[in-house]
Amino acid sequence: MDRAPSTPTSMVLSVLVTCVVASAALTFTYEMTRERIAEQERVAREKALKDVLPAATEFTAVDANVLSAAEEAAGDTQVAAVFDAGESGWGILVAPRGYGGPMSMVVGVDRNGKVTGVKIITQNETPGLGSKVMTEPEFLPQFEAWDASEIEKAAKAFDAISGATKSSNGVRKGVLAAGHVYADVLSGEGGGSKQ
Amino acid sequence: MTDWIATFKRGLSIENPLTILMIGLCATLAVSTKFEGAFFMGLAVIFVLTMSSMIISALRRVIPEQVRIPIFIVVIASFVTIVDLTMHAFLPPVYNFLGVWIPLIVVNCVILGRAEAFAYHNSVSLAVADGLGMGTGYSFVIIVLATFREFVGSGEIVFMNQRIVALPPSYQGPGIVLLFPGAFIIFGFMIAGARWVTERQGRRVVETSKHCTIEEGRAL
């Protein structure tokens, strides 16, 4: 089996050719799939936002400085994005840490500071235990009607799922963070909420 | 043609990457909690393994010895990225489930191992046979493991979100089966079963505890 010689030039050349061909092929595939991927993500996000803000029609991402202000307000919980849903309020994407690592969830807050709903997009809690935060019928609805401006007070009346306290607290932290974001940043945005 | 089939069958049974050679374990245990995930993971591995074996054996005379590993890796990585992008675009639920395991196919010992051991030294058709054989052997084991785990663990098998077979909702599966420790233990018993089957067929798998398994007995 004769092989190409291993001289420096042949080595560099062969790697270069492979890289050029590979990167060209990958860019072509990326171009082909880019719109679809963006579309998929937008649709998924839209669906999640619509779940918490049923009345809303279109969502526009808030501009950067509002987002960074929101991140400060949320403290150590990560805020992935904030969407302005016009009349029906805001959708806040937060990523609190549960038992098995970060979960991504969206919290809807209407114009006058009421939490309209909470929905968990992805989580990898322990299957069967932690994952009950998504499946338990009356766990997520309990957040509805919490007052976002006094989120700490509202959070007193919270019952976790037995056997999945860490996961439940994770979700609660997410809602708290969304509450702070609303109270410190969004309410001042000209929302008609009562002080 | 016959040795094409022989290479293909070897990948399935006596040189099965998972049960006998025990390479390529990383994704197997992680992904086999869902039948759907394992199925598409198997397809991805077959695609990447066959395509990269084909390209590598086609170019085997051109690739210099010294720098063969970087070139192999770029070829394999490009196919893995193609799979990653297409799955992200067309099968988002499966992509979200497989997540980090698709890019990790590139370092899956099966692919680089076979590309080196086989594709670099054999003709294109044999390399494709070996790729298909090893890929199918790999997917077969991973799908069997996934079906067992999903069925026992969550009581139902869901494929493209239709329920194929489901136990009554009152079934509360043992959670451990879906967790990683369960995967290890079940996979251990599976290898014991595979070894017991190959031994019963008169093909003695010599397991020398100090060295490694080499298959003896009737030629295939």
Added chain:
Amino acid sequence: MIDMLRNLALLFIGAALVNNILLTRFIGLCPFFGVSSAMETSVGMAGAVVFVMTLASSATWVFWNVLLEPLGVGDFLYIPAFILVIAALVQFVEMYLRKAMPGLYRAMGIYLPLITTNCAVLAAATEAVKPGFFKMNIAYGFGFGEAVVYTLGVAVGFGFALISFAALRERLDVAPVPKIMRGAPMAFVTAGLLSLGYVGLSGMFGI
């Protein structure tokens, strides 16, 4: 300054023990089962992984922030780019060690080629560098120091799990195990029980 150190320490312990890459996230199992049949090979492998993983993640961090990110091609080029960097780095380090420090090469160098096909090195190097690689697509975006400390933690965790498993496996060779379960099947069951212990740690702190 203090809480910066505290963060780094938390990050290190989180990566090493709480989210141990081998026993809670199950990345890098091929060498884990291949090499751990003997203790001295495992120690050598652990040393090599700590050395190369830290080096690899600093290399990938540089390539990501200097080359891929500014050009905006990172999203789809990161797999070939990172693995190419790691493979070249490993081969380069191996040649250098074989020439300059034969003693060290004898003890640790021969494990270096094994690192290229090691999923843990690629996973850790990519996680520390490319935001959103981790399934939750939550951006980490570590700085250089954090990336190196994170990878060091992952590597130490890898070594710790590998060596403890090697010790178990040496006892396993002589334990009264039924014939059919001897060797690899029993190793898997033991790994399952070992990982059960580590899973108990998860969720405490760290990422």
Added chain:
Amino acid sequence: MELDLVLKAVVALSAIGIVASAALAAASRKFYVEVDPRVEAVLASLPGANCGACGNPSCFGAAEAIVEEKIPITACTAGGQAVADAVAAVLGVEACAVAANVSLRHCGGGRAASRTYDYSGLQSCASVARLAGGDLTCPYGCFGYGDCMKACPFDAIAMDHRGLPVVDLDKCTGCEACVAECPRGRIGLLAMVPSEGAVAVRCNSHDKPKGRKAYCSMCCIACKKCEKACPADAIHVENLNAVVDYDKCTGCGQCVAVCPQECIDLTGRDAMVSSALADGRGPKVDGFVPRETTRLDFAEEEPSE
């Protein structure tokens, strides 16, 4: 499809490619190191995937170990049979040298020998020996937990149905790893004997013969019948145990026929039957007839009477 994205991608990956391959090219020049050509040849036939499945950290490590005969040529799992044949061809292993001395077991008890307690701990002779001197009543006999089998780098030792290690003379290279590993290897249980042909006394005990028979049926009772019968004066009972002087022994088999306990076996490469077959069967080996003092050349010539 914007062209500049393709351009940027090509530039990015090629830059890394160039840096990587240039570094490797320079390194392969500057750091060139002499390597034993045989290791190079073996490495070429190994897959080079460094999967670690054979327990060696890398193919280079495995190639070195194979050349230094630390591991057998079939060590590579990933490569399977094809690689094993390739390596054998490279090393020309088929014509492997015949070892001068081979390991020999001085015990015939095994499962038949009586045990003082029921041991179910770690399956290793070393660990059972630490528990009150081992579960075997006989203080010199073989425990049968296979430490020698595990220690043998050439897989020359296998445990037979009696729970005793049988040495395969073709694979044994006389490296004495088993003697070192066996807890009773040094006190005569395993001895190195010439590999051509001889007889083997399957007992290592120095207790009173009457006591010996109580705990083991297959034991030498120092009756000296073999000493009287041996035409070449090669076997003597020393310290209540028959000992063979392998320089004088012609392998005629008189002692095998005459021993009342049948605890002397035919063994050795030139013996009429393979030592594995003859192990533990004394004179009952079919077709065995003791010979006068002819030089040991069973192999070529038919047994005369």
